[in-house]
Amino acid sequence: MQQFFPNGIEPYLVGGLVMGLAVSFAFAMSGLVTGMSTVFSSTWSFFSRSAYFQQDRLVSTRGWRLALAVGLVLGGVLFLVTVADGMTFRTHVADWQLAVGGFIAGFGARMSNGCTSGHGICGIGSFQLPSILAVVTFLVTAIVTAQLVGMVGGS
């Protein structure tokens, strides 16, 4: 087993539990279901007149979704100034992979109406079969893609 967990499990488990507490807090306080990908669509509703972006479920939630995104940045800052202890996080993944991968992931997550948090945490957390199938699907395509990219010498 050790070979599959070379960095132990503590940061993973503790981080995951904190994330679960955050999602639970939003639900308990305001009934919010906090998937993270919708902000990438709802924010366009401020600028685009197109019918898709003007639908009520994006327009009526765009304010708090933007606040959630600002909070995410601040959470990263909080980590950096408290427990990061001089750690740096600058990625060495190639720029083209970040750009093209980001575009495909953004398109796909919005088409699917969920990502690793929306389907993965909120969807599985409410035992929704479509979300469970979505998670299995994106895990399979992500594993295949990452393995292939690794074989041809990508980051």
Add this chain to the structure above:
Amino acid sequence: MKASTLIVALLTGVLFGFGLSYSTMIRPEVILSFLRFRDLGLLFVLGGAVVVTAAAYHVLPKLMAKPVFGVAFGKHPSEMTKRTIGGAALFGVGWGLSGVCPGPAIAGLGAGNWPLLISIVGMLAGAYVQGLVASRS
């Protein structure tokens, strides 16, 4: 929009972003080594988050008639459609290529992982094109 909703969302983001950072998911290298079976620790991130969330989603509505500040408990809008599964398949390709997904991309910026800005611009562009395509169909 109620001020309480904005404040709750902001605090949720801070806590979630801290958790994401602590879990090391804000490093694309960690995601990629998970997808290449070199470090399966991410299973504990998902597992830990799902267990706490599932408990809250199922217990809280039985304990409280409504959220503290809200009118009703929300539900993740999950539909069994080709778009849900096809979109997920595409999302996986992008995630496997970059090692970046929406939450960690945004939280990672706060922790100083600046190159993730490239992915965020990519995601905004991808979501925009997806919206235009969906508007036409």
